Amino acid sequence: MVMFFLKRMGEALVTVWGVVTIVFFITRILGDPITLFVPIGATNAQIAALTHSYGLDLPLWKQYIHYVIDILHGNFGKSFIFGYSALQVVLQRLPATILLASTALFLGVLSGTIAGAVAALKKGGIAELTIMAVAVLAQATPTFWLGIMFILWFAVHLHWLPAGGYGTLSNLILPAATLGVFVFSSLARLLRSSILDILQEDYIRTARAKGLYPTTILCWHIARNALIPITTMVALLTGELLGGSVVTETVFGWPGIGRLTIQAIQASDFPVIQAAVFIDAALFVLINLSVDLLYQFLDPRIRSRG
Amino acid sequence: MTAPLLEIRNLSIVFDTAEGPLHAVNNLSYSLMPGETLGIVGESGSGKSVHIMALLGLLPSPPARVVSGEILFDGENLLKLTEKELRNIRGGKIGMIFQNPMSSLNPVLTIGRQILEVILRHTSMSRKQATAHTIELLDLVGISAPASRLTQYPHEFSGGMRQRVMIAIGLACSPKLLIADEATTALDVTIQAQIIDLIQNLKEKSGITIIWITHDISSVSTLADTLQVMYAGRVMERGPFSTVINDPRSAYTWGLLRSIPSPSMHSGQRLYQIPGSPPNMLSPPPGDPFAPRNPFATPRCHRDTPPLRQVPNSLPGHMAAAWYDLPALLSLHPEASDV
Numbered sequence: 001m002v003m004f005f006l007k008r009m010g011e012a013l014v015t016v017w018g019v020v021t022i023v024f025f026i027t028r029i030l031g032d033p034i035t036l037f038v039p040i041g042a043t044n045a046q047i048a049a050l051t052h053s054y055g056l057d058l059p060l061w062k063q064y065i066h067y068v069i070d071i072l073h074g075n076f077g078k079s080f081i082f083g084y085s086a087l088q089v090v091l092q093r094l095p096a097t098i099l100l101a102s103t104a105l106f107l108g109v110l111s112g113t114i115a116g117a118v119a120a121l122k123k124g125g126i127a128e129l130t131i132m133a134v135a136v137l138a139q140a141t142p143t144f145w146l147g148i149m150f151i152l153w154f155a156v157h158l159h160w161l162p163a164g165g166y167g168t169l170s171n172l173i174l175p176a177a178t179l180g181v182f183v184f185s186s187l188a189r190l191l192r193s194s195i196l197d198i199l200q201e202d203y204i205r206t207a208r209a210k211g212l213y214p215t216t217i218l219c220w221h222i223a224r225n226a227l228i229p230i231t232t233m234v235a236l237l238t239g240e241l242l243g244g245s246v247v248t249e250t251v252f253g254w255p256g257i258g259r260l261t262i263q264a265i266q267a268s269d270f271p272v273i274q275a276a277v278f279i280d281a282a283l284f285v286l287i288n289l290s291v292d293l294l295y296q297f298l299d300p301r302i303r304s305r306g
Numbered sequence: 307m308t309a310p311l312l313e314i315r316n317l318s319i320v321f322d323t324a325e326g327p328l329h330a331v332n333n334l335s336y337s338l339m340p341g342e343t344l345g346i347v348g349e350s351g352s353g354k355s356v357h358i359m360a361l362l363g364l365l366p367s368p369p370a371r372v373v374s375g376e377i378l379f380d381g382e383n384l385l386k387l388t389e390k391e392l393r394n395i396r397g398g399k400i401g402m403i404f405q406n407p408m409s410s411l412n413p414v415l416t417i418g419r420q421i422l423e424v425i426l427r428h429t430s431m432s433r434k435q436a437t438a439h440t441i442e443l444l445d446l447v448g449i450s451a452p453a454s455r456l457t458q459y460p461h462e463f464s465g466g467m468r469q470r471v472m473i474a475i476g477l478a479c480s481p482k483l484l485i486a487d488e489a490t491t492a493l494d495v496t497i498q499a500q501i502i503d504l505i506q507n508l509k510e511k512s513g514i515t516i517i518w519i520t521h522d523i524s525s526v527s528t529l530a531d532t533l534q535v536m537y538a539g540r541v542m543e544r545g546p547f548s549t550v551i552n553d554p555r556s557a558y559t560w561g562l563l564r565s566i567p568s569p570s571m572h573s574g575q576r577l578y579q580i581p582g583s584p585p586n587m588l589s590p591p592p593g594d595p596f597a598p599r600n601p602f603a604t605p606r607c608h609r610d611t612p613p614l615r616q617v618p619n620s621l622p623g624h625m626a627a628a629w630y631d632l633p634a635l636l637s638l639h640p641e642a643s644d645v
Binding site: 201202203205206207208209210211212213216220221224225228298299300301 | 414415416423461
């Protein structure tokens with residue numbers, strides 16, 4: 001168990017290092033940031049001085065070594081745009097992203113689980129047909145379009161909710177619903193097919209031959225097994241949402257990590273891009289790690305192997 | 307005279323398929339006395355499992371449909387009961403053991419829970435009493451250190467051990483009837499013998515009534531009082547076990563018996579195979595369903611369905627559905643029985 005954990009930790013560190021390295025080189029390909037933010041008419045000497053002050057005149061390998069050493073010290077450098085610690089810039093945006101992601105997950109998981117279970121248990125009925133039609137449609141709808149449609153209906157036409165912004169519950173509803181629809185469709189479809197597979201299992205026949213109540217069979221025999229694929233899916237979705245949903249945050253003007261990353265890329269703000277990707281990768285790896293540990297509790301077959 | 311524990315009368319079941327109705331069970335009738343062990347033998351598709359699933363109310367409907375008949379168990383017609391009433395019987399008065407112990411236990415629930423839940427469902431025992439009873443049951447089916455195994459999961463048990471757990475589940479509520487559907491088929495031969503031995507002991511101790519379904523006659527030889535041979539959803543022959551084995555009157559029984567390998571066979575000798583394959587039950591042949599594969603079939607066999615009748619000059623209860631006289635035909639064609 002301890003060995004298992006240490007091994008997973010090691011793998012996690014390697015993953016984060018890999019991501020951080022790839023980001024370093026990709027940002028260097030994007031172009032020279034200095035030319036973007038020197039004032040018009042700056043002399044070559046001024047540009048050289050500025051380049052030097054950010055360490056961008058060093059050979060690439062030296063920049064990389066400095067970069068890795070700095071990261072190990074928790075230092076991602078100063079944001080070119082904001083003028084203070086890039087990590088701080090990113091961390092300031094994190095609460096907004098976490099709030100949006102957790103609300104969307106809560107709504108999506110709740111509705112997706114209920115809908116998926118109903119679709120599987122009422123197979124062949126009108127309920128299954130409706131749920132699956134909605135889920136497939138939702139999966140096929142681009143998030144940006146759905147976001148815009150929500151704004152159009154609920155903000156522009158009905159004036160029920162604000163079209164964007166941050167701070168109150170009413171600001172949260174539309175972006176959370178937009179992302180929630182995405183979570184809902186993934187979960188409903190997965191849970192339906194998982195339950196249909198489980199219903200075919202011999203142990204469900206055994207449970208029925210025992211004369212157990214349908215609720216006992218559902219809550220113990222089906223749910224305990226369906227929880228395994230659902231956990232995997234929720235973990236993946238959590239990772240995706242915590243990385244900041246670029247499109248939704250942009251459409252609704254939500255001050256999260258996704259929108260920040262896009263702004264930083266557009267401005268070639270290397271330190272912020274690097275810090276944002278680092279935080280994103282670290283969160284993703286952390287979630288994976290916790291899911292691996294969670295599996296130990298959900299699936300006894302993994303537990304005895306670990 | 308005591309009343310039968312189970313009596314099946316004129317049971318017919320079809321499956322509605324895209325190609326039309328599939329006649330899985332055809333006018334099946336038999337009865338089972340308390341304390342009797344009935345061995346039901348037949349190829350896959352002979353209706354042996356289907357009629358049991360119908361009895362338990364576990365047939366998926368649609369596509370399955372009971373066309374006619376009655377299943378009287380302990381004085382009640384099971385086919386007339388509601389799902390709720392059937393649930394009270396399943397696992398309670400009727401215990402069930404299934405074929406594949408590797409997949410018949412839930413992999414994410416402990417062995418203890420899987421036995422406990424059936425006891426708590428059907429008896430008024432407290433959780434503490436039920437746990438004690440679970441330990442007794444595991445001990446009864448020959449699992450050592452039973453108390454320590456309650457918190458283990460199925461994957462920590464071998465196939466034979468899992469089947470013992472299944473038997474413990476089947477017996478948990480002291481059922482009047484225990485049904486084992488191919489309970490030893492998936493197990494090694496030595497484990498098979500152990501399981502059959504275990505059932506034999508339980509039977510002697512408690513006098514429980516058993517239906518043992520298998521496709522392998524030899525696996526029921528020590529267990530069954532009565533042997534019933536099924537084919538195409540019908541009973542072809544039934545009677546006291548040794549009588550049927552030693553004096554078969556249906557050509558199908560005779561074929562099944564001849565296809566069992568015996569130690570007296572010499573090497574290189576081919577095992578007998580029943581020619582042809584089971585009939586397509588979407589359009590069953592007229593007359594005796596086995597006639598197309600029967601080397602002794604008479605013209606009448608292809609025309610009329612033979613009723614299940616008492617075999618003349620044999621023990622009472624030895625019944626066969628055949629128009630031909632098998633012993634007479636075998637004496638005319640001695641080369642046929644050359645093994």
